[in-house]
Amino acid sequence: METIILQNNIQVVSVKADVFPTGIMAAYEALAKALPAEPHRVHYGLSHGTETGEIVYYAAAEQLADGDAEQYNLQPLTIPAGTYASITIQNFMQNLQAVSDAFQSLIDLPNHDKNGMCVEHYINQHDIACMIRIIE
Numbered sequence: 001m002e003t004i005i006l007q008n009n010i011q012v013v014s015v016k017a018d019v020f021p022t023g024i025m026a027a028y029e030a031l032a033k034a035l036p037a038e039p040h041r042v043h044y045g046l047s048h049g050t051e052t053g054e055i056v057y058y059a060a061a062e063q064l065a066d067g068d069a070e071q072y073n074l075q076p077l078t079i080p081a082g083t084y085a086s087i088t089i090q091n092f093m094q095n096l097q098a099v100s101d102a103f104q105s106l107i108d109l110p111n112h113d114k115n116g117m118c119v120e121h122y123i124n125q126h127d128i129a130c131m132i133r134i135i136e
Contacts, residue, residue, distance in 0.1 A: 004086045086130065
């Protein structure tokens, strides 16, 4: 586990998955269809629990220009600046259970931000950083 400090908020545009986890792929497909191809755009997955125990998931991508959300009819979200605990998983598509296990370990941290989101930072096509904001 490592610590990552985000100095600034990250503005993203997103598509909410209809159902977790089965709707995740459809949300990413809708996001890819809505946005113009940009090879350097960073992608994220954002999720949080609800009071009823459900998980809400958003397929997200870095906002490159003000007004992207409105222009492409996407939902704007913010990944807040702060300190994050992070676990990197290599070749995550070969072991999706490792992603779930990583987030469970992060959620179990006593100082995690209980009002925050779980953040999947797609480092490249094979590797992912699973992150959760912590309170110092």
